[in-house]
Amino acid sequence: MLTYIVRRLVTAALILLGASFLVYLLTALSGDPLQDLRASNAPNRQALMDARINLLDLDTPAPLRYFKWLGGAAQCLVPFGNACNLGKNIAGQPITEALGFALVQTLTLVTGATVLAILIGISLGIVTALRQYSALDYGVTFMAFLFFSLPIFWVAVLLKEFGAIGFNDFLRNPEIPPAVALGIGAVLGLIGAVVVGGAVKRRLIVGGSVFAAVSLVLFYFSLTQWFRNPGLGPVIIAIMGAGIAVGITILVSGLKNRKALQSSLIVVGIGVIAYFAVQPLLNDATGLMIFLLAIATILVGVAVGYFMGGYDRGQSMRAAGLTAFLVGALLVVDRFMQAWPSYFNNSRVRGRPIATIGAGTPNIQGDFWIMSTDTLTHLVLPTIALILVSLASYTRFTRSSMLEIMNMDYIRTARAKGLSERSVIMGHAFRNALIPIATIVAFDIGALIGGAVITETVFSVRGMGFLFIDGLLHTDPNPVMGVFLCVAITAMVFNLIADLAYSALDPRVRIKA
Amino acid sequence: MSQPTQEEELLAQQALAEAAAIQTGSEVTSGLSQGQIVRKRFFGHTGALIGLAVFAVIFLLAFTSVGAFGIPGWWKYNHVDVSPLVNDGTPTSSLWPFAWGEHPFGQDRIGRDLFAMTMRGAQQSITVMLLIGGIAGAIGAIVGGLAGYFRGWVEATLMRLTDVIIIIPLLLLAAVVGQIANRRDEGSWLTGFAANNGVVILGIFLGFVSWVGLARLVRGEFLTLREREFVDAARISGASNARIIFKHILPNAVGVLIVNVTLTMSAAILLETALSYLGLGVKAPDTSLGLLVAQNQEAFATRPWLFWFPGLFIILICLSINFIGDGLRDAFDPRQKKFRAKSAIETAKHSSATTAPVTRTPKGS
Numbered sequence: 001m002l003t004y005i006v007r008r009l010v011t012a013a014l015i016l017l018g019a020s021f022l023v024y025l026l027t028a029l030s031g032d033p034l035q036d037l038r039a040s041n042a043p044n045r046q047a048l049m050d051a052r053i054n055l056l057d058l059d060t061p062a063p064l065r066y067f068k069w070l071g072g073a074a075q076c077l078v079p080f081g082n083a084c085n086l087g088k089n090i091a092g093q094p095i096t097e098a099l100g101f102a103l104v105q106t107l108t109l110v111t112g113a114t115v116l117a118i119l120i121g122i123s124l125g126i127v128t129a130l131r132q133y134s135a136l137d138y139g140v141t142f143m144a145f146l147f148f149s150l151p152i153f154w155v156a157v158l159l160k161e162f163g164a165i166g167f168n169d170f171l172r173n174p175e176i177p178p179a180v181a182l183g184i185g186a187v188l189g190l191i192g193a194v195v196v197g198g199a200v201k202r203r204l205i206v207g208g209s210v211f212a213a214v215s216l217v218l219f220y221f222s223l224t225q226w227f228r229n230p231g232l233g234p235v236i237i238a239i240m241g242a243g244i245a246v247g248i249t250i251l252v253s254g255l256k257n258r259k260a261l262q263s264s265l266i267v268v269g270i271g272v273i274a275y276f277a278v279q280p281l282l283n284d285a286t287g288l289m290i291f292l293l294a295i296a297t298i299l300v301g302v303a304v305g306y307f308m309g310g311y312d313r314g315q316s317m318r319a320a321g322l323t324a325f326l327v328g329a330l331l332v333v334d335r336f337m338q339a340w341p342s343y344f345n346n347s348r349v350r351g352r353p354i355a356t357i358g359a360g361t362p363n364i365q366g367d368f369w370i371m372s373t374d375t376l377t378h379l380v381l382p383t384i385a386l387i388l389v390s391l392a393s394y395t396r397f398t399r400s401s402m403l404e405i406m407n408m409d410y411i412r413t414a415r416a417k418g419l420s421e422r423s424v425i426m427g428h429a430f431r432n433a434l435i436p437i438a439t440i441v442a443f444d445i446g447a448l449i450g451g452a453v454i455t456e457t458v459f460s461v462r463g464m465g466f467l468f469i470d471g472l473l474h475t476d477p478n479p480v481m482g483v484f485l486c487v488a489i490t491a492m493v494f495n496l497i498a499d500l501a502y503s504a505l506d507p508r509v510r511i512k513a
Numbered sequence: 514m515s516q517p518t519q520e521e522e523l524l525a526q527q528a529l530a531e532a533a534a535i536q537t538g539s540e541v542t543s544g545l546s547q548g549q550i551v552r553k554r555f556f557g558h559t560g561a562l563i564g565l566a567v568f569a570v571i572f573l574l575a576f577t578s579v580g581a582f583g584i585p586g587w588w589k590y591n592h593v594d595v596s597p598l599v600n601d602g603t604p605t606s607s608l609w610p611f612a613w614g615e616h617p618f619g620q621d622r623i624g625r626d627l628f629a630m631t632m633r634g635a636q637q638s639i640t641v642m643l644l645i646g647g648i649a650g651a652i653g654a655i656v657g658g659l660a661g662y663f664r665g666w667v668e669a670t671l672m673r674l675t676d677v678i679i680i681i682p683l684l685l686l687a688a689v690v691g692q693i694a695n696r697r698d699e700g701s702w703l704t705g706f707a708a709n710n711g712v713v714i715l716g717i718f719l720g721f722v723s724w725v726g727l728a729r730l731v732r733g734e735f736l737t738l739r740e741r742e743f744v745d746a747a748r749i750s751g752a753s754n755a756r757i758i759f760k761h762i763l764p765n766a767v768g769v770l771i772v773n774v775t776l777t778m779s780a781a782i783l784l785e786t787a788l789s790y791l792g793l794g795v796k797a798p799d800t801s802l803g804l805l806v807a808q809n810q811e812a813f814a815t816r817p818w819l820f821w822f823p824g825l826f827i828i829l830i831c832l833s834i835n836f837i838g839d840g841l842r843d844a845f846d847p848r849q850k851k852f853r854a855k856s857a858i859e860t861a862k863h864s865s866a867t868t869a870p871v872t873r874t875p876k877g878s
Contacts, residue, residue, distance in 0.1 A: 011676075018677040023689065030692035145839075149831035151783055151803070153790045154824040157810045453684055454787050468685060469791060472692055480689075488680050 005496070012492045016485075021066055023484050024477050028062035031475040033090070055092065056476065069481060086485070087478035089471065095482040098467060103449070103486065105359055106463035109456065110448050112379060113386035118441055121391045125398025126430065127195070132403065136194050144392040152389045156458040159381045164354040171344075172351065174227035176218050185215030228344070230337040234275050237334065241268035241327045245319075248326070252319040254422050259310025263320040266308070267301045271327035275334070282335050285368045290332065297328035336376075339369035343377075346370065353377050357460040382459045386452065390444075397440055402433045435505045439498040446494025449487050547764070554844035561840020564833035571830055575635035578628070590616075590626035592633035592800055598624050604818050619818040621809070627822060634802040635826050637795055641716040641785040642830075646778035648720025653727025654763075654770055660728070661735025662758055672732070679725040687784055690718040691793040711799055719784065727773055734766040768845030775838035782831045802827045 032038070033056055037049050052058070057065055072085035086095035128137045193207030221227060232240070245264035246255070253260040278293070301324025305317030344353055348364045355361065355378045364374050405411065406429055414428045415421075453465030464483050471479030503509045545553070555561055580586030590596065598620055599605060604627075605614025618627035656675065660668040678686070694715045738744065739762060747757050786803030788794030795801035797808075802823045809819035 015673070015676045015680055018673075019680045022677060023681060023686075026686075026689045026693065030689055145832060145835050146828070148835055149779070149783075149828050151786050151790075151806070151824065151827050151831075153787065153803075153810075154806055154820075154827065157806070157813060157820065161813050447682060453688075454791065457791060469688065469793075472688055472793070475692075484681065484685065487682055487685070491680060491682075 005500075008496055008499075012496070016488055016492070017070075019488060020070075020481065020484065021063075024066040024069065024481055025062055027472065027475070027477040027480045028065070030472065033058065033475040035475075052090070055088065056090070056478075062477075065477075069478070073481075073485070086482045089479045090474045090476040095478050098479060099464075099482045099486060102462065102464045102467045102483075105461055106449055106452060106456070106465070108359065108375070109379065109382055109461055109463060110386065110452050113383040114390070114445065114448060116383065117387045117390045118394055120387065121394025122398045122437060124391070124395045126402055126425075126433075128395065129399045129402035129406065130425065131197050134194075134197055136197065139194065140395060144395050147388055147392040150389055152385055152454050153458050155388055156381070156385045156455065159385055160356040163381055163384065164356045167354050168352040171227055171353065174222070174225050176222040178219070181215050181218035181222065184218060185211045185213075188214045228341065230340050232330065232334040232337065234272050237275060237327070237330050238268065238272045240330060241271055241323070244268070244326045244330075245323045248322045249319045250422070251426060252322065253312065253315035254420060256420075257310060257312060257315055259308045260305070260312075260316040260319040263301075263305045263308040263316045264323040267304050267320045267324045268327055270300065270304070271324070271331065275331055278331065279335075282331075283367075285335075287368070294325065294328060297324045300324055336369060336373060339367075339373055342366075343370050343373045349374075354380060356381065359461050382452075382455050382461065385458075386455055394437075394440075398433065398437055401436050402429060405429045405433045408432075435502065438505060439502050442494045442498035442501060446491040446498075447487075449490055551768075551844045555840050558840035558843055560836045561843075564836030564840065567829060568833040568837065571635060571826065571833070572639060575632045575639060578632045579636070581636060586632075588629055588632070590629040592625065592630040593798060594626065594629070595624045596620070596626065618822045619816070621816070621819055622812070627819060630800055630805060631802070631822050631826055634800045634805050634823055635830065637712045637799065637801040638782055638785055638803070638827070638830065640712050641719065641795075641801075642778050642781045642834075644713065644716025645720045645723050645781035645784075646774050648717060649724040649727055649777055649781075650770060650774040652721070652724040653774075654731050656724065657728040657731025657733075658735055658758060658763070658766075661732035662739055662754070662762065668732075671728070675725045675728050678722065679729075683723065684784065684787065686722045687719055687788055688791065688793045690722055691715060691788045694718040695793070695796060712795055712801070715785070715788075715794060719781070719788075723777060723781065723784075727770070727777065730769055730773055731766060734769050735762060738762045738765050768841075772838060772842045772845055775834060775841055779831050779834040779838060782827065782834065786827050 034049055034052060037045060037052065040048075042048065057068070060068065069087055072087060076084040076086070084096050086099070088094050089098060124140055128140045131137055189207040189209075189211030192210035193203040196203055196206040242265065245261070245268050249255060249257070249261045249264050255261060281289075298321050301321040302317045304324075305320035306313060308316050308320070310316050340353075343349060343366070344351060346364065346366065348361045353373075359375070359378055361374050361378075364371070366374075411424060411429055414424045419427075449464055452463065453469060455461075456463045456465040457469065464486065467479045468483040471477070471483070576586075578586045578588040579591050599615045604619040605616050616626050616628065618631055620626055621630075656671050660671040660675075694717075695711070744757060744761055747761050752760070785794055785801065786806070789796075789801045789803030790807040792807070795804055797804065805823035806820060806827075809816070809823070813820050
């Protein structure tokens with residue numbers, strides 16, 4: 001095992017050397033770094049050109065310059081040496097500093113989008129595989145093809161127009177005309193009827209109730225101007241929490257496991273009580289505190305499951321822990337909604353909360369909730385765009401992986417020995433279908449940092465992609481190399497993790513040392 | 514051709530024909546060649562046929578309307594002509610009653626005809642796409658085939674080269690070569706050619722970096738096929754390496770190649786439009802679909818049609834190529850069942866052990 005990892009790392013280092021040489025040469029070849037100065041009419045043109053030639057060391061030929069750069073970069077390998085030198089960009093800023101800033105920006109942008117895309121994509125893939133050849137399957141397949149074919153910059157412009165400008169206009173006077181409410185209800189009801197499947201009667205009942213519920217809720221929102229002053233309150237949290245508890249229990253253990261259901265419901269009760277207890281605490285929240293609270297919440301849930309016990313203690317603990325986490329998330333959402341009016345009326349935001357560009361409103365002041373809301377409103381559009389374009393591959397991949405598993409002999413055996421459909425799907429099929437998905441996910445996470453170039457450009461986020469394109473347009477190899485190093489190293493590390501994870505998850509695959 | 518090979522092929526074909534016959538529910542037909550079977554399966558795939566038709570229409574429209582290769586087209590404007598604004602540039606076409614009008618897709622602010630610009634853009638994007646597909650397919654097949662067939666140091670060298678290129682994210686690499694392809698500052702032989710054929714250069718450069726995934730797939734295919742009995746038989750009967758590669762292995766690997774070239778092309782359209790959008794691909798005064806979207810996104814509030822039509826064409830081209838690729842994959846992969854709900858449900862209802870379709874064929878995975 002160790003031999004294998006060492007061998008992989010040595011190969012990776014050699015590949016990295018070759019690739020970095022290639023990228024350096026290509027970048028240096030791609031244009032003339034003095035172009036803008038040659039065209040300028042400034043009186044000190046020659047001095048400026050000399051300065052830039054000095055800064056970028058243009059008198060040295062590119063292959064030699066690469067080895068100079070490599071010498072600096074090699075110092076990054078010295079642990080705690082603090083002598084990391086990736087050169088400076090055309091403005092004289094050290095690349096290590098620029099990279100640090102850009103990395104934070106990019107990670108903020110892509111993390112949420114990737115997690116959501118994976119979750120939604122896998123769930124859609126499973127549902128479509130279970131309802132193969134249904135209207136839902138055809139619909140999702142077509143949507144997947146469509147999303148595959150969408151240029152993200154085009155989607156982004158549409159989102160800016162309708163998601164931001166349109167929604168902000170709507171917020172100025174948040175009244176939903178009855179016809180629109182009925183229309184949205186009808187569309188969602190139709191989707192509900194398609195998703196639920198089964199006999200016509202069942203579909204009609206589900207579709208009709210979704211239609212009625214959605215329309216009524218929208219009427220209510222319109223009457224109370226909910227979008228201006230959103231909030232959940234303890235009653236809604238209790239109702240939604242009960243729904244979550246039942247849903248999670250169905251997925252994790254099945255409703256027959258009464259202990260699991262009871263522990264989930266107890267957790268919801270604790271959550272509603274905690275709603276009143278933590279409000280003062282949440283008023284001076286910090287990111288760390290929210291994180292610690294989340295862990296505490298999960299621990300409480302697991303503890304409840306443990307003490308409820310039952311014939312399968314693990315199931316109760318899992319169900320209660322998941323429910324606790326989701327109910328805790330509801331509490332946080334509620335607190336965000338409480339902060340919404342003050343964010344909305346902030347003098348910097350001026351009643352147009354959904355932003356189209358940038359990573360934050362300039363010079364905004366406020367507590368944790370205001371600042372987080374600001375980040376979130378800036379993330380909404382890029383996240384939706386990224387989810388749309390990356391959703392399709394996860395859906396298709398999960399669907400085919402799941403279909404393949406569902407035709408396996410051991411699934412038939414599991415059915416034949418009388419297991420419930422839930423435990424066949426969740427316990428036998430889904431877990432095995434996850435093995436290939438896990439490797440794909442690891443690959444994708446490795447490719448993440450460099451993958452959002454276009455999104456960053458469209459939404460003017462100054463992340464890794466921006467650094468790369470900007471360096472390229474100025475024929476400045478140093479930022480390009482910095483970005484390339486980060487991207488390539490993450491990609492290689494995650495490829496290695498993917499291979500190791502595969503052999504860990506699937507005992508049939510053994511690594512040859 | 515040696516005897517065992519033919520037998521092997523015949524067996525494979527029979528199994529394929531049986532599978533096809535059982536799936537379509539028709540009478541057992543014997544003696545179909547692999548090409549015929551693939552064609553039959555492809556033309557039974559509704560999505561792929563629609564995709565093919567849409568792509569053909571767009572292709573013809575794009576190349577005949579504004580003219581190509583110096584041949585004038587039938588449309589009265591071209592992408593640089595400025596004409597007086599008609600109706601403030603709004604599109605004049607209407608679906609009912611159907612009419613083209615003077616400027617079917619409208620005009621931009623200075624009066625250029627959007628239909629001509631979109632067609633020119635589609636032409637450029639399709640050219641780049643075909644070039645990328647062709648070049649990447651050829652290089653991928655050669656590199657992958659040589660590495661998979663000869664093994665040893667050839668494989669080591671070629672695959673390390675592939676590893677080096679594959680570690681650089683495609684969009685970043687494409688951005689760099691796009692920038693190189695757009696270099697116009699030297700008096701080299703490239704400059705004269707590139708001044709007139711910018712997209713051709715861009716397509717060729719992008720093709721040179723897009724082949725790595727294909728090479729890996731083809732190598733895998735060659736690795737399995739070269740261990741097969743019919744290859745051994747051919748080698749024993751004295752066939753040369755070239756003959757084995759071209760006559761025995763390549764025809765069996767061609768399915769994987771074609772399918773993945775198609776999928777590469779659908780990604781290529783998005784790659785080219787994205788590069789042009791970023792300002793690293795096709796540059797003004799020439800135009801491409803991505804460039805049109807980039808130039809007109811600011812005008813969305815006042816002239817939305819400038820934004821809708823180029824984007825619509827990107828999606829249509831990419832979607833149709835994706836559907837064609839999906840149809841080809843189904844046609845080449847006999848283990849994948851045809852996407853036909855009614856018959857699938859019926860066979861599921863009436864199936865018994867005797868009618869289980871023979872879908873496993875000797876063709877390699």
